[in-house]
Amino acid sequence: MNEYLEVFIEESKEHIQALNDNLLVLEKNPTDIGMVNEIFRSAHTLKGMSATMGYQDLANLTHKLENVLDAVRNNQLKVSSEMLDVVFEAVDHLEEMVMDIASGGEGKRNVETVVTKLQAIEAGEDISNASSTQKEVVPSSTQSGSELSSSLDEFELAVLKESEEKNFNIFELNVSLREDCMLKAARVYMVFEILEQEGEVIKSNPLVQDLEEENFEQSFSVLLVSKTDAEVLRQKVLKVSEIEEVLVQPFSLADISAKQQAPQTSSTNGTPTSNESATNNASSSAKESGNVKIGNKTIRVNIDRLDALMNLFEELVIDRGRLEQISLNLKHNELQETVERMSRISGDLQNIILNMRMVPIDQVFNRFPRMVRQLAKDLGKQINLEIIGAETELDRTVIDEIGDPLVHLIRNSLDHGVETPETRTAKGKPAEGSLTLKAYHSGNHVFIEITDDGAGINKEKVINKAISNGIIKEEQASSLTDQQVFELIMASGFSTADKISDVSGRGVGLDVVKNTIESLGGTITIESEQDKGSVFSIQLPLTLSIISVLLVEVQKEKYAVPLSSIIETVVVHKDDIMQAHKKSVIDFRGKVVPLIPLEHVFQVPEQLKQDDYYSIVIVRKGEKMAGLIVDSFIGQQEVVLKSLGEYLSDVFAISGATILGDGQVALIIDSNALVK
Amino acid sequence: MSEQIQQEFKSIVFQLQDEEYAIPVQQVGSIERMQHITRVPQTAEFVKGVINLRGVITPIIDLRKRFEMDAAEFTDSTRIIIVYMNELEVGLIVDAAYDVIDIPTEQVEPTPEVIGTVNVDYIEGVAKIDSRLLILLDMEKVLATDEIEQLKSIEG
Numbered sequence: 001m002n003e004y005l006e007v008f009i010e011e012s013k014e015h016i017q018a019l020n021d022n023l024l025v026l027e028k029n030p031t032d033i034g035m036v037n038e039i040f041r042s043a044h045t046l047k048g049m050s051a052t053m054g055y056q057d058l059a060n061l062t063h064k065l066e067n068v069l070d071a072v073r074n075n076q077l078k079v080s081s082e083m084l085d086v087v088f089e090a091v092d093h094l095e096e097m098v099m100d101i102a103s104g105g106e107g108k109r110n111v112e113t114v115v116t117k118l119q120a121i122e123a124g125e126d127i128s129n130a131s132s133t134q135k136e137v138v139p140s141s142t143q144s145g146s147e148l149s150s151s152l153d154e155f156e157l158a159v160l161k162e163s164e165e166k167n168f169n170i171f172e173l174n175v176s177l178r179e180d181c182m183l184k185a186a187r188v189y190m191v192f193e194i195l196e197q198e199g200e201v202i203k204s205n206p207l208v209q210d211l212e213e214e215n216f217e218q219s220f221s222v223l224l225v226s227k228t229d230a231e232v233l234r235q236k237v238l239k240v241s242e243i244e245e246v247l248v249q250p251f252s253l254a255d256i257s258a259k260q261q262a263p264q265t266s267s268t269n270g271t272p273t274s275n276e277s278a279t280n281n282a283s284s285s286a287k288e289s290g291n292v293k294i295g296n297k298t299i300r301v302n303i304d305r306l307d308a309l310m311n312l313f314e315e316l317v318i319d320r321g322r323l324e325q326i327s328l329n330l331k332h333n334e335l336q337e338t339v340e341r342m343s344r345i346s347g348d349l350q351n352i353i354l355n356m357r358m359v360p361i362d363q364v365f366n367r368f369p370r371m372v373r374q375l376a377k378d379l380g381k382q383i384n385l386e387i388i389g390a391e392t393e394l395d396r397t398v399i400d401e402i403g404d405p406l407v408h409l410i411r412n413s414l415d416h417g418v419e420t421p422e423t424r425t426a427k428g429k430p431a432e433g434s435l436t437l438k439a440y441h442s443g444n445h446v447f448i449e450i451t452d453d454g455a456g457i458n459k460e461k462v463i464n465k466a467i468s469n470g471i472i473k474e475e476q477a478s479s480l481t482d483q484q485v486f487e488l489i490m491a492s493g494f495s496t497a498d499k500i501s502d503v504s505g506r507g508v509g510l511d512v513v514k515n516t517i518e519s520l521g522g523t524i525t526i527e528s529e530q531d532k533g534s535v536f537s538i539q540l541p542l543t544l545s546i547i548s549v550l551l552v553e554v555q556k557e558k559y560a561v562p563l564s565s566i567i568e569t570v571v572v573h574k575d576d577i578m579q580a581h582k583k584s585v586i587d588f589r590g591k592v593v594p595l596i597p598l599e600h601v602f603q604v605p606e607q608l609k610q611d612d613y614y615s616i617v618i619v620r621k622g623e624k625m626a627g628l629i630v631d632s633f634i635g636q637q638e639v640v641l642k643s644l645g646e647y648l649s650d651v652f653a654i655s656g657a658t659i660l661g662d663g664q665v666a667l668i669i670d671s672n673a674l675v676k
Numbered sequence: 677m678s679e680q681i682q683q684e685f686k687s688i689v690f691q692l693q694d695e696e697y698a699i700p701v702q703q704v705g706s707i708e709r710m711q712h713i714t715r716v717p718q719t720a721e722f723v724k725g726v727i728n729l730r731g732v733i734t735p736i737i738d739l740r741k742r743f744e745m746d747a748a749e750f751t752d753s754t755r756i757i758i759v760y761m762n763e764l765e766v767g768l769i770v771d772a773a774y775d776v777i778d779i780p781t782e783q784v785e786p787t788p789e790v791i792g793t794v795n796v797d798y799i800e801g802v803a804k805i806d807s808r809l810l811i812l813l814d815m816e817k818v819l820a821t822d823e824i825e826q827l828k829s830i831e832g
Contacts, residue, residue: 602717647735647764652718657733665714665728
């Protein structure tokens, strides 16, 4: 069963995420029965999956959760904030369990308190409402016989009805195992495997978890929706060894409708309309997900395999560079053509591989609504979180790293930025603060902005703190620009909180955020206005691994300048260079651009004398420009970005290194550090 | 027999100036011949640069410079010893590396007050084996990065 474990964990995570997301939506529209059905579906699937995989605790807790949800959609319970707190708590437990399973555990956890709470919620309403449907769902596991039909709940009925309308066959399969069958659970599992290939199992008797635990005699029955023929199904199931007999009977919905008519009407009596819409919603959502399943031709790939593919490809890119160089030297026509073709193909391949590694930033963003809800409660603040651009895609490597810094920034905004409702009202702002999380692409970069309409950064406070912490000197303070002042809060050893709170305390400051982002090749800037709010914007490269560079030569050393920061290259005559305040500048299209002689910056041991012309790479950092003086341009190339390693983690103006076609290392210039 | 194994540790022995040094074999990844080293500007003086070690960019330290010894020309016997230490992967340029030796733990003595030209801090101890005196290096101190940071801030 281990091979399914990964899939199980992934899917469980998805369902838990869906639970979280949908519960948050439900909290905003407590009467949205369609959403309740959606949530119920997630819980139901999760329950089934965990029972199949043998994680009882997980299945049990989901079951309790399901009961509460079921009561809600049967209008026996009203959605309330208190109730959702408990439900969220339960979901948190589920998540912990799944995490435990993911890290090799059994998924066991003491959940008594939350179970008691769930049961209290469920029971509290049961007394006042005294409905029969509720009881019908719970004890179905203890029902004996093959009376599958009587235990069908409304939701299952809706699915069956939908399937019938779409001309699916509904079968009731009675499977008997041989008396000498040794591993009954295993056989059951195999049968389910086959059935799930052929259609969808709606219900089984006994319930899946009892089957798993071998809590049955020699036979069990299954309700299946399928397009396959009865006889084919029979044959397929019979292929499983130690199966005595398989009875496949068509199952008619009309019969059960008649049977269930009586209890149905009694329970839906009070609110027939809303219940009807619930059924419709459920069936339409079932239809949707059914369609998705058919049209969705995807495959889950372990990220390690993709990484391995990427590594191999990086080697290929290096060799491609080497080949290009050789063919250039040899000037052999056919070779050149072949190499060109190969370069083009590998270029396409590169795009495909990079795209394969792209994941929507939603994966990171989706945990924030829950987090913000909880934080707002803890801090006694009212926050409206808006997420824009969650579909923006980023390389997996960046996604993995960016989560924690974002958590930190959001905590920071909630803790220090957004004021309490009282303060806000006093300031004439709406009591509810707003926090916006926005992601978008621009050029070769992804931008993430965290905007709040809170108190903003108090410059004086920041300056005083920075002085008292020895980050700046008193006489420096007056000459700092606003931007520089804001950046101080990301200096190490800085925290604007007067007292350390649970929320953003944790002993680390924004300096960690800044470091992480910079280590990803990104930048972070802060804008803020007193009492209006703050914007933290993060700029990140789309991918970390392969970049286009211009290779240049400085004396005999080779350096790579990322194309993303280059505006263009120019060659100027010595006489065109002007001096401004003892600094060399040139006139570049009417703009005065300062020159940076790389030879001096990098202290290159001098060998060659300059000729009369300078080769200059014009680079930019935001609005600012500068010209890097080099000796010659070698050409544009795709290179694999590699880090200089832990030992040389922070080298001035060098962002990494790459391996050239000849196997030598060239350093990649971080022109951002050079442009002041 | 087993007791004896516990009381010995294998070490790579290399030469620097006129002395012999030892590093536990577990810390050594490989021993490479001299190759082209790409200089990395604005790093500590003893950081010779980086090499391409089978696809991994590996920083290289000139151990003579690290120990403030006189510089020497690289020869055919010059080697780069790749060491691994707490996530760090660093190559050390040494004059020669030629031996693997079992050092009995009991032979290791604390550092004498003055020894050679090497700063005593880097030395874990000395071992006398037959007539050879081996200096055991404390790699953690040799590769301590905080010292590099300090150097950088002085330069900057």
